Amino acid sequence: MSEEYYDPVKAAAEHRRCVVISGCSGGGKSTLLAALKRNGFTVFEEPGRQIVKEQQFIGGGALPWSDARGFVELSASRAMHQRISAGREGRLVFFDRGIVDALSFLEHLGLAVPAHLEAAAQRLRYASTVFMTPPWREIFAGDAQRLHGFEEAVANYESLRRTYQRLGYQLVDLPKGPVELRLRYLVERLDAVGV
Numbered sequence: 001m002s003e004e005y006y007d008p009v010k011a012a013a014e015h016r017r018c019v020v021i022s023g024c025s026g027g028g029k030s031t032l033l034a035a036l037k038r039n040g041f042t043v044f045e046e047p048g049r050q051i052v053k054e055q056q057f058i059g060g061g062a063l064p065w066s067d068a069r070g071f072v073e074l075s076a077s078r079a080m081h082q083r084i085s086a087g088r089e090g091r092l093v094f095f096d097r098g099i100v101d102a103l104s105f106l107e108h109l110g111l112a113v114p115a116h117l118e119a120a121a122q123r124l125r126y127a128s129t130v131f132m133t134p135p136w137r138e139i140f141a142g143d144a145q146r147l148h149g150f151e152e153a154v155a156n157y158e159s160l161r162r163t164y165q166r167l168g169y170q171l172v173d174l175p176k177g178p179v180e181l182r183l184r185y186l187v188e189r190l191d192a193v194g195v
Helices: 008-012 029-038 047-058 068-086 099-108 115-123 150-166 179-192
Strands: 018-023 042-044 093-096 129-133 170-173
Touching (some): 018 029, 029 179, 042 068, 047 068, 047 099, 068 099, 068 115, 099 150
Parallel strands (some): 018 129, 042 093, 129 170
């Protein structure tokens, strides 16, 4: 595909079909997104986890626990690329987190959000309804990319809610339960809001 198809301006106009699933880390987001993918939907994977894996692979330092600003810049850039690429899809797509999540991490740490990242969040919007996985202690587990504990995950979740609301999104908490229940609930809510 030629470079002319990579158009942020056109992509920005295609926000209604770009649905974000965000929320508490370890809350079942990835399982739900895998189910959406199995059901034929286009799914963009979580930028932050991709960046952590890449940085660990190359011995880079832009990790959330050692260089939050560097990590956020890379995560936001990846999320922008995903959002612009999704603008070409012409159909409903799902995101495992988005640009707003990167900004929220800085706010969570009490760091200033650079103007260019705020502009990215304002210009490359998503569907107005964002689905949130609430904290779920029973399924929370750490791994090589998730070094924080449950309490930190909950604090970050609260920050995510504040940032998304500040930017004008309506938040819908997904129910706790089997992935089939969550998938059905998500599809029904999307139908209800006309996405």
